[in-house]
Amino acid sequence: MTAEKVPLVLVADDESDLLGIVTFRLQRAGYDIVTASDGAEALALTRERRPELCLLDMMMPKLSGMEVLREIRADPELAGTRVIMLTARALEGDVQRSFEAGVDDYLTKPFSPQELIARVTAQLGRSRA
Amino acid sequence: VPEREDRYTRADAAPALIAPGLDEAERLAALQETALLDAPAEEAFDRFTRLESRLINVPIAAINLITDERQVLLSECGIGEPWGSRRQMPLSYSFCQHVVSSGAPVVTADARTNPLLHDNLAVSELDVIAYAGVPLFTAERQVLGAFCITQPEPREWTNAELEVLRDLAAAVMSEIELRVTRARFAAQRTFLTGVIENLHDAVYAVDPSGTPVLKNEALYVMQGLPQGQARDLQRYHDWVRIYEADGTTELTMGTSPIYRALHGERVVREPFVIVLHGSGIRREVEISSAPIVTPEGVHLGAVSASRDVTAARAAERAREEFFALVSHELRTPLAAITGYLEMLEEVDGERLSDDGRDFLRILDRNSQRLLRVIGDLLFAAQIEAGTMHLVVQDVGLRELVTDTVTSAGPRAAGLDVSLTSQVSDDVPETIRGDPGRLAQVLDNLVSNALKFTPAGGSIEVGAHIVDGSVRLTVTDTGIGIPAEEQPRLFERFERARAATEGAVQGVGLGLAICRAIVEGHDGRISLESAPGEGTTFIVELPARQAPGAAPDEAKEAHAS
Numbered sequence: 253m254t255a256e257k258v259p260l261v262l263v264a265d266d267e268s269d270l271l272g273i274v275t276f277r278l279q280r281a282g283y284d285i286v287t288a289s290d291g292a293e294a295l296a297l298t299r300e301r302r303p304e305l306c307l308l309d310m311m312m313p314k315l316s317g318m319e320v321l322r323e324i325r326a327d328p329e330l331a332g333t334r335v336i337m338l339t340a341r342a343l344e345g346d347v348q349r350s351f352e353a354g355v356d357d358y359l360t361k362p363f364s365p366q367e368l369i370a371r372v373t374a375q376l377g378r379s380r381a
Numbered sequence: 382v383p384e385r386e387d388r389y390t391r392a393d394a395a396p397a398l399i400a401p402g403l404d405e406a407e408r409l410a411a412l413q414e415t416a417l418l419d420a421p422a423e424e425a426f427d428r429f430t431r432l433e434s435r436l437i438n439v440p441i442a443a444i445n446l447i448t449d450e451r452q453v454l455l456s457e458c459g460i461g462e463p464w465g466s467r468r469q470m471p472l473s474y475s476f477c478q479h480v481v482s483s484g485a486p487v488v489t490a491d492a493r494t495n496p497l498l499h500d501n502l503a504v505s506e507l508d509v510i511a512y513a514g515v516p517l518f519t520a521e522r523q524v525l526g527a528f529c530i531t532q533p534e535p536r537e538w539t540n541a542e543l544e545v546l547r548d549l550a551a552a553v554m555s556e557i558e559l560r561v562t563r564a565r566f567a568a569q570r571t572f573l574t575g576v577i578e579n580l581h582d583a584v585y586a587v588d589p590s591g592t593p594v595l596k597n598e599a600l601y602v603m604q605g606l607p608q609g610q611a612r613d614l615q616r617y618h619d620w621v622r623i624y625e626a627d628g629t630t631e632l633t634m635g636t637s638p639i640y641r642a643l644h645g646e647r648v649v650r651e652p653f654v655i656v657l658h659g660s661g662i663r664r665e666v667e668i669s670s671a672p673i674v675t676p677e678g679v680h681l682g683a684v685s686a687s688r689d690v691t692a693a694r695a696a697e698r699a700r701e702e703f704f705a706l707v708s709h710e711l712r713t714p715l716a717a718i719t720g721y722l723e724m725l726e727e728v729d730g731e732r733l734s735d736d737g738r739d740f741l742r743i744l745d746r747n748s749q750r751l752l753r754v755i756g757d758l759l760f761a762a763q764i765e766a767g768t769m770h771l772v773v774q775d776v777g778l779r780e781l782v783t784d785t786v787t788s789a790g791p792r793a794a795g796l797d798v799s800l801t802s803q804v805s806d807d808v809p810e811t812i813r814g815d816p817g818r819l820a821q822v823l824d825n826l827v828s829n830a831l832k833f834t835p836a837g838g839s840i841e842v843g844a845h846i847v848d849g850s851v852r853l854t855v856t857d858t859g860i861g862i863p864a865e866e867q868p869r870l871f872e873r874f875e876r877a878r879a880a881t882e883g884a885v886q887g888v889g890l891g892l893a894i895c896r897a898i899v900e901g902h903d904g905r906i907s908l909e910s911a912p913g914e915g916t917t918f919i920v921e922l923p924a925r926q927a928p929g930a931a932p933d934e935a936k937e938a939h940a941s
Contacts, residue, residue: 273720
């Protein structure tokens with residue numbers, strides 16, 4: 253254990269079972285996790301808890317991943333928040349739009365645990381495992 | 382011919398006319414086509430009989446059309462009643478029928494002494510004594526009738542008089558031919574109008590000044606324009622506005638498809654949106670437009686055809702949304718299953734029995750298999766719907782081949798099949814294509830080869846240059862494919878008999894998907910095989926030029 257602060261990662265997905273997998277993997281990799289089950293909750297928690305990284309599912313109720321991303325990018329107080337978008341393979345146009353909206357990376361579902369950890373680690377700049 | 386003239390006509394100084402010798406049915410058809418058989422008297426023809434009568438000072442002149450049952454007096458001068466009003470008479474009164482049957486002039490100074498004419502009723506009842514008749518020839522050398530002159534006393538016709546008769550007969554025929562040609566054009570116009578009116582596409586044409594000159598019913602139907610008298614083409618643009626496909630940029634006169642066509646451009650199925658003024662209804666249309674130019678290069682105007690694709694586009698969007706939804710709904714639970722299986726093994730794997738761990742592996746393997754089948758089915762549905770998307774970029778050829786061999790290596794080793802690669806030195810570093818999809822092609826082909834190659838056999842994945850094309854090959858030493866099964870193998874759900882009988886896994890989509898991907902890259906897939914000796918699948922891809930773009934990109938390319 254070091255005194256260094258453990259990075260907080262927000263994971264938002266309306267599919268609670270998939271949320272469980274991502275949460276399990278990231279906790280095992282040593283991150284603190286906060287979860288949201290829709291876009292509005294994800295945005296509220298991002299403002300309240302200031303996670304270093306948000307993993308946003310593209311298709312969510314209330315606010316889509318894309319809308320949450322735009323809100324984050326429009327808010328100067330959230331500058332520096334990293335965002336990885338989770339998209340379904342069937343919607344490849346989403347990737348293009350995400351980059352235009354300022355996403356840092358994306359993951360295409362289904363993804364392996366190794367892929368997930370690799371992308372998150374790349375964004376947070378260090379390995380926790 | 383001279384012999385016959387000696388018998389009943391005076392020798393004619395003009396060159397002998399040749400009898401057409403054509404079928405009588407064709408002659409009668411030509412006669413019908415003039416539409417003159419039961420037409421009222423016309424000044425255009427009466428002018429000729431009057432002129433003839435005056436020019437050579439003869440009391441009676443007539444233009445007679447001869448059918449198979451009667452003589453029709455198209456025009457007459459001096460015949461008198463009742464025939465003048467009836468405008469037709471039985472053939473038993475007709476001298477002119479002999480002109481028609483011989484195709485040559487019939488000339489007599491005194492019919493009473495002429496062996497052919499002396500018992501004709503016209504001699505005894507109508508006092509037709511002197512007679513001269515010349516054929517009315519069509520351009521196709523059909524004789525429709527005769528232009529004739531008669532008088533009730535004997536008369537020796539001079540050559541000059543007969544020449545006048547022949548010249549006027551030719552003038553009469555010009556008049557008749559003019560009418561036939563006009564009627565043919567009118568019929569053709571009616572036919573073309575029928576074609577245009579019955580097109581499902583909305584057609585509209587302008588003259589070189591851009592003034593609308595033609596429309597069809599579909600135009601009004603599609604654009605919901607008012608019926609009847611309100612259909613004033615000049616007011617077309619009061620009713621309809623055309624926008625770019627985005628639905629917001631209104632076209633100016635200079636950017637409208639028909640205007641571009643007027644300036645020589647061909648517009649092929651470009652997407653636009655039209656908005657109807659009254660109702661505000663929006664329709665998505667595809668407009669094609671082309672200049673109309675004579676072979677000599679004279680510009681006559683331009684035509685535009687619009688197709689309403691509103692319903693088709695909506696169906697396409699609904700289908701894509703459906704695929705996305707189905708894809709999500711099928712994959713999400715499977716992703717959860719595989720995810721939690723992995724977690725279970727990690728968390729509790731140590732505590733499970735060997736059997737329990739085996740069961741977990743079997744669960745995982747089957748989930749992965751189901752995931753692949755769902756992926757294949759959804760992709761096949763995309764291909765079917767024409768919505769296959771290729772993400773085109775540079776693809777490293779060597780990596781493509783070695784990655785395939787590496788990833789299938791463990792399976793091949795497990796089956797005791799040797800799996801190697803062979804890449805020629807002269808292949809390019811990269812080709813243009815969708816790396817994921819091209820890898821899928823090679824993976825499918827290698828998976829296939831593994832299914833049909835017995836233990837101890839070998840599989841080689843190759844990349845070569847043949848005739849300027851990149852040739853990717855997957856060669857196995859398997860059981861081979863009989864010639865009769867080869868042509869259908871790339872169809873969906875087709876499986877080789879050996880696959881069916883051998884209970885080999887798969888639904889028969891792999892090769893159909895390979896073909897769709899390869900053709901999407903402007904390439905070709907084929908196979909060479911002999912039963913018992915093995916099979917080579919060959920994928921030929923263009924060495925450098927960009928492959929066929931995804932549908933969206935293709936549309937943009939058209940529009941630019």
